Amino acid sequence: MSASPDPTLPPSADGTPARQDFIRQIVREDLASGKHAAIRTRFPPEPNGYLHIGHAKAICLDFGVAREFGGECNLRLDDTNPAKEDPEYVRAIQDDVHWLGFQWHDLRHASDYFEVFYLAAQKLIRQGDAFVCDLTAEQVREYRGSLNEPGRNSPFRDRSVEENLDLFTRMRAGEFPDGARTLRAKIDMSSGNINLRDPALYRIKHVEHQNTGNDWPIYPMYDYAHSLSDAVEGITHSLCTLEFEDHRPLYDWCVDRVDLAHSPELVAPLTGKGLPFEAAKPRQIEFSRLNFNFLVMSKRKLLAMVNEGLVDGWDDPRMPTLQGIRRRGYTPSALRLMVDRVGISKQNSLLDISILEGALRDDLDAHAPRRMAVVDPLKLVLTNLPDQHEEQLTFSNHPKDASQGERRVPFSRELWIEREDFEEVPPPGFKRLTLGGDVRLRGAGIVRCDEAVKDADGRVVELRCTLDPESRPGMDGANRKIKGTIHWVSAQHAVAAEVRLYDRLFTVADPDTDEAGKSYKDYLNPLSRRTVTGYVEPAAAQAGPEQSYQFERIGYFVADRYDHREGAPVFNRSVTLRDTWAGKT
Numbered sequence: 001m002s003a004s005p006d007p008t009l010p011p012s013a014d015g016t017p018a019r020q021d022f023i024r025q026i027v028r029e030d031l032a033s034g035k036h037a038a039i040r041t042r043f044p045p046e047p048n049g050y051l052h053i054g055h056a057k058a059i060c061l062d063f064g065v066a067r068e069f070g071g072e073c074n075l076r077l078d079d080t081n082p083a084k085e086d087p088e089y090v091r092a093i094q095d096d097v098h099w100l101g102f103q104w105h106d107l108r109h110a111s112d113y114f115e116v117f118y119l120a121a122q123k124l125i126r127q128g129d130a131f132v133c134d135l136t137a138e139q140v141r142e143y144r145g146s147l148n149e150p151g152r153n154s155p156f157r158d159r160s161v162e163e164n165l166d167l168f169t170r171m172r173a174g175e176f177p178d179g180a181r182t183l184r185a186k187i188d189m190s191s192g193n194i195n196l197r198d199p200a201l202y203r204i205k206h207v208e209h210q211n212t213g214n215d216w217p218i219y220p221m222y223d224y225a226h227s228l229s230d231a232v233e234g235i236t237h238s239l240c241t242l243e244f245e246d247h248r249p250l251y252d253w254c255v256d257r258v259d260l261a262h263s264p265e266l267v268a269p270l271t272g273k274g275l276p277f278e279a280a281k282p283r284q285i286e287f288s289r290l291n292f293n294f295l296v297m298s299k300r301k302l303l304a305m306v307n308e309g310l311v312d313g314w315d316d317p318r319m320p321t322l323q324g325i326r327r328r329g330y331t332p333s334a335l336r337l338m339v340d341r342v343g344i345s346k347q348n349s350l351l352d353i354s355i356l357e358g359a360l361r362d363d364l365d366a367h368a369p370r371r372m373a374v375v376d377p378l379k380l381v382l383t384n385l386p387d388q389h390e391e392q393l394t395f396s397n398h399p400k401d402a403s404q405g406e407r408r409v410p411f412s413r414e415l416w417i418e419r420e421d422f423e424e425v426p427p428p429g430f431k432r433l434t435l436g437g438d439v440r441l442r443g444a445g446i447v448r449c450d451e452a453v454k455d456a457d458g459r460v461v462e463l464r465c466t467l468d469p470e471s472r473p474g475m476d477g478a479n480r481k482i483k484g485t486i487h488w489v490s491a492q493h494a495v496a497a498e499v500r501l502y503d504r505l506f507t508v509a510d511p512d513t514d515e516a517g518k519s520y521k522d523y524l525n526p527l528s529r530r531t532v533t534g535y536v537e538p539a540a541a542q543a544g545p546e547q548s549y550q551f552e553r554i555g556y557f558v559a560d561r562y563d564h565r566e567g568a569p570v571f572n573r574s575v576t577l578r579d580t581w582a583g584k585t
């Protein structure tokens with residue numbers, strides 16, 4: 001199922017190893033046979049919400065295939081439904097595509113082609129392929145029939161071409177109220193495919209559009225606009241998700257009946273806008289949607305969570321939006337790795353979230369520099385060091401990647417360690433610090449705990465320890481066998497940081513089942529965000545926004561894209577070191 005590289009094939013045009021899946025196989029054959037000299041794809045989001053993890057799959061496929069085969073990919077905003085669309089979404093969509101590492105050939109809007117669609121509709125009318133229908137929405141439903149029952153012809157189906165042209169012109173002129181009439185394709189009311197039972201091509205809607213203002217009181221329907229947009233742009237392979245499979249015959253019908261390649265008068269309006277027309281007959285190919293458990297991905301539900309204040313906005317690090325997971329610390333390469341691992345197929349499935357988290361872990365394990373940070377601090381004092389003791393130790397930035405170099409880590413008499421790394425009454429198998437026991441301080445030496453100082457409530461507030469002077473870095477004594485190693489930061493040098501410990505937003509794997517009158521809102525994880533004050537070593541505080549680190553022994557963290565400052569660091573937990581989730585809260 002994976003689209004992982006196939007070493008038996010020559011590398012792609014972008015130098016990456018060839019990927020193998022049924023779509024790339026079709027593209028390879030179409031280029032080899034000379035069907036297309038070059039390929040062109042498009043990514044066509046509707047700007048009615050923010051893009052999510054599912055869209056990352058479509059983006060990696062649409063843009064990736066074009067790049068791998070030396071072709072081009074357009075970013076097309078499918079803005080045919082004015083009521084729900086917003087320029088804020090348009091900006092975020094562009095930001096997301098760039099962030100994932102892709103660049104579009106052309107930025108287009110479906111609304112760029114409204115005039116072409118209109119002229120094409122008149123052509124269909126003249127050919128006897130479309131008619132103006134006066135049935136109400138409810139009557140249309142009655143006439144449509146069902147899966148077992150053929151539909152019935154609309155009583156308006158046999159209007160003359162002249163009458164249709166006149167009525168359509170008047171629809172366009174704004175003479176009729178919303179819903180009064182539709183323009184419908186004349187195909188086959190008894191087709192086994194309901195999409196072919198004289199589907200609507202245009203509806204009347206007196207709504208202002210963000211690009212075309214009040215120019216149009218009629219708007220094209222999705223299948224009509226999408227197929228013709230592909231044809232206008234010379235798209236060779238129109239990749240979309242499986243729910244459009246049953247729409248493909250209508251897609252082909254629109255492309256064939258309008259036949260833009262042989263109708264120069266229809267594309268003339270494009271020249272006025274400086275838009276090139278490149279004839280190619282597009283082929284629609286469907287693949288399965290990406291779905292993960294523990295997530296809710298429908299734009300409508302994400303919008304509801306934002307509007308109801310269940311999350312802190314579209315870019316809340318717990319949201320599955322690309323803006324959200326970016327803030328959480330997901331990297332573009334982790335998402336591309338996930339998409340490669342999941343592969344492209346026609347089998348719809350619900351994938352385990354560990355595939356997503358695992359890709360992030362693997363990417364950060366390979367690339368994120370290491371740092372030390374303490375999220376639940378307990379003071380540790382080395383009583384045998386003088387008060388003023390201060391030294392700079394040298395640590396490598398990455399254990400497996402020497403090219404990441406080294407850094408200096410200050411070490412002094414007073415340190416912060418993780419509270420859970422000390423136990424007065426150690427449970428069996430405990431390998432860290434205990435009273436009278438030894439532990440290795442990562443990269444610094446071996447300490448023995450002599451005393452645990454407590455406050456009035458009996459809570460341990462400070463550990464008093466002795467540093468073995470023979471165990472310092474480079475000395476023979478440093479090799480002494482010790483059960484455990486813990487991390488630390490120098491109390492005098494460490495920088496206090498806001499640490500946001502994010503966790504899954506939902507407590508159950510299938511928050512979206514709508515069972516027993518419950519909804520995803522009933523399964524919100526109350527512990528999905530805990531904020532604590534921790535301490536980070538100076539080299540971590542200096543991070544730029546969006547820098548990822550592995551904080552040794554605690555997890556992968558990212559400097560918050562918006563709130564992090566060198567003097568007031570803010571780190572978000574991206575993912576834990578291991579898959580520790582067991583459905584617990």
Ligand code: ATP
Pocket residue numbers: 043044045046047053054055057058239240241288289290291297298299300
């Ligand atoms: P939603 O159902 O979340 O509202 P949508 O399909 O309406 O999404 P569009 O803006 O129309 O969103 O999607 C743009 C492109 O991204 C389409 O080609 C669509 O097929 C694809 N896409 C959307 N969701 C997924 C997904 N979960 N997996 C793969 N591709 C997707």
Ligand code: MG
Pocket residue numbers: 046
């Ligand atoms: Mg859609």
